[in-house]
Amino acid sequence: MRGKFPLISCVIAGVLGVSAGSWPEVRGQTLSETRTSLRTQLPAMFADRQWATPKPGSWTPPRKGDDGLPPVFNRIQTQDKVVFLTIDDGYEYDAAFVDIVRRERVPILTFLTTNYVKGHGQYFWALRNAGSRMENHTVSHPNMAGLSAEAQKREICRSSDTITAQYGRRPQIFRPPFGSYNQTTRQAARDCGVKSLMLWSAEFYNGTTSPRGVRGEFVRGDGGTGFKPGDIVLMHYRKGLAQDFTTLLGWIRQQGFRPAAVENYLPMSLGGNAPG
Ligand SMILES: [Zn+2]
Numbered sequence: 097m098r099g100k101f102p103l104i105s106c107v108i109a110g111v112l113g114v115s116a117g118s119w120p121e122v123r124g125q126t127l128s129e130t131r132t133s134l135r136t137q138l139p140a141m142f143a144d145r146q147w148a149t150p151k152p153g154s155w156t157p158p159r160k161g162d163d164g165l166p167p168v169f170n171r172i173q174t175q176d177k178v179v180f181l182t183i184d185d186g187y188e189y190d191a192a193f194v195d196i197v198r199r200e201r202v203p204i205l206t207f208l209t210t211n212y213v214k215g216h217g218q219y220f221w222a223l224r225n226a227g228s229r230m231e232n233h234t235v236s237h238p239n240m241a242g243l244s245a246e247a248q249k250r251e252i253c254r255s256s257d258t259i260t261a262q263y264g265r266r267p268q269i270f271r272p273p274f275g276s277y278n279q280t281t282r283q284a285a286r287d288c289g290v291k292s293l294m295l296w297s298a299e300f301y302n303g304t305t306s307p308r309g310v311r312g313e314f315v316r317g318d319g320g321t322g323f324k325p326g327d328i329v330l331m332h333y334r335k336g337l338a339q340d341f342t343t344l345l346g347w348i349r350q351q352g353f354r355p356a357a358v359e360n361y362l363p364m365s366l367g368g369n370a371p372g
Contacts, residue, residue, distance in 0.1 A: 145227030147357035268367030303334030
């Protein structure tokens with residue numbers, strides 16, 4: 097039974113539409129009203145939000161490796177002016193961020209480091225309900241390439257087990273911390289039920305400084321500037337995320353791009369929703 101109570105609290109918090117960090121005002125509401133409300137709203141909240149799917153033929157999914165292991169990719173091949181926003185770790189919280197994701201209906205993908213998010217299930221439940229899948233970013237954020245096969249497997253499998261228990265869906269995409277991985281990482285990922293490894297093509301240094309010391313800088317991996325179709329952008333759960341995210345959305349729209357759901361550009365065999 098242990099472990100059930102936090103989940104139930106999160107469910108109730110989610111149904112009542114509360115943001116992380118505050119509890120809902122339920123005074124004056126009778127228990128039976130609450131029950132009716134739960135009954136009508138539960139089905140809606142357990143359904144993931146549906147995001148627009150791309151036109152067939154408008155993109156090329158990442159290639160599967162010949163070795164049968166989960167492939168590694170850092171962008172999606174497409175001519176559509178779409179970018180994919182991914183947010184990692186989970187060490188710091190900004191309740192206003194949840195409101196923006198909800199209000200603006202922005203598809204995001206979350207990579208959780210499960211040790212970081214202990215005790216903050218409510219925050220990520222709210223994001224899950226706003227349409228973000230919870231994918232795997234290890235238990236303790238190590239440099240995977242420096243670990244034994246056994247240790248790598250433990251980092252990935254235990255993180256997936258925790259995410260499955262807390263959010264009701266087993267992660268199928270893995271992001272290695274620091275983008276560091278080797279062949280053993282791909283084998284460990286496969287053994288833990290992961291279907292692909294997602295890196296990134298650009299990083300927005302929200303709440304921190306880029307390698308050349310600029311706070312809030314947007315840096316492309318290929319050295320270019322601005323967005324390119326199919327970019328996967330890395331951000332982090334940090335303080336001030338709401339404001340930084342708003343800034344990034346502004347840049348994306350200014351350049352004629354829009355955020356899209358990366359899972360809809362990945363076939364099911366790689367952990368996404370698309371056919372194949
Ligand atoms: Zn990370």
